[in-house]
Amino acid sequence: MIDLHTHILPFADDGAADLKTALAMGRAGEKQGLTTIAATPHFYYLPDWDLIKDKVESLQREFHREGLGITLVSGAELLLEPNLSKLPLEQIPTYGDQGKYCLIEFSFRQISVYLNQVIFDLQVKGITPIIAHPERYLAVIRDPNIVLEWIDLGCLIQINTGSVLGYFGPKIKETARIMLTHQMAHFLGSDGHNLKGRSLNLRKGYEAAAKILGIEMAHKMVADNPAVVLSGEFLEIDEPLRYKQKKRFFFF
Numbered sequence: 001m002i003d004l005h006t007h008i009l010p011f012a013d014d015g016a017a018d019l020k021t022a023l024a025m026g027r028a029g030e031k032q033g034l035t036t037i038a039a040t041p042h043f044y045y046l047p048d049w050d051l052i053k054d055k056v057e058s059l060q061r062e063f064h065r066e067g068l069g070i071t072l073v074s075g076a077e078l079l080l081e082p083n084l085s086k087l088p089l090e091q092i093p094t095y096g097d098q099g100k101y102c103l104i105e106f107s108f109r110q111i112s113v114y115l116n117q118v119i120f121d122l123q124v125k126g127i128t129p130i131i132a133h134p135e136r137y138l139a140v141i142r143d144p145n146i147v148l149e150w151i152d153l154g155c156l157i158q159i160n161t162g163s164v165l166g167y168f169g170p171k172i173k174e175t176a177r178i179m180l181t182h183q184m185a186h187f188l189g190s191d192g193h194n195l196k197g198r199s200l201n202l203r204k205g206y207e208a209a210a211k212i213l214g215i216e217m218a219h220k221m222v223a224d225n226p227a228v229v230l231s232g233e234f235l236e237i238d239e240p241l242r243y244k245q246k247k248r249f250f251f252f
């Protein structure tokens with residue numbers, strides 16, 4: 001299994017507080033059967049791609065020293081903002097620094113008016129954006145079909161294990177379920193920040209997703225699809241299905 005979304009890198013963001021925690025997170029991942037973990041710290045905490053890559057290399061050395069059989073891959077979780085796509089290609093964090101796929105999150109409460117422009121600019125640079133945890137965004141909870149527009153633009157979609165497991169509440173769990181059953185999601189990621197609470201729980205999320213989708217589809221989301229991303233190849237996806245909206249009333 002491959003986790004494409006983690007905050008395992010110590011001293012980088014609000015994730016692993018120290019090296020000891022990062023090593024323990026790595027051990028927890030290995031126990032679950034993870035072979036590869038992408039370190040994707042929030043880029044707004046540490047807006048220096050070269051420094052992130054150095055830190056990932058040094059954590060990988062620590063993993064080897066500890067006998068951990070996990071491969072770490074450099075990445076970052078980018079926040080969508082207008083200046084992001086203005087950066088030169090080599091300064092935009094992409095998985096494994098291949099310039100092919102990036103992880104991008106949106107504001108939880110409001111979808112940016114710059115969305116289409118930034119997505120387009122990234123694509124012109126040859127980068128395919130993977131949208132992090134859209135099931136947690138207010139606009140998607142209200143209307144999951146918004147995700148169809150993003151897929152139509154050429155984006156890929158990553159859902160959080162915590163959402164599928166209900167850790168963020170019933171509305172987000174239901175939105176994640178709708179996205180899974182309508183082929184609106186391509187990856188499961190733990191978005192693990194620490195050892196308890198928001199941990200590296202990809203296997204647990206996979207098992208919950210397998211109950212909804214079956215083992216084969218769930219496996220794709222934690223193994224086959226992430227492997228394609230890390231290889232830098234083009235990912236073929238299934239046509240997403242439109243969700244027939246029932247009347248859903250949510251109060252915020």
Ligand SMILES: [Fe+2]
Nearest residue numbers: 005007077191
């Ligand atoms: Fe994250």
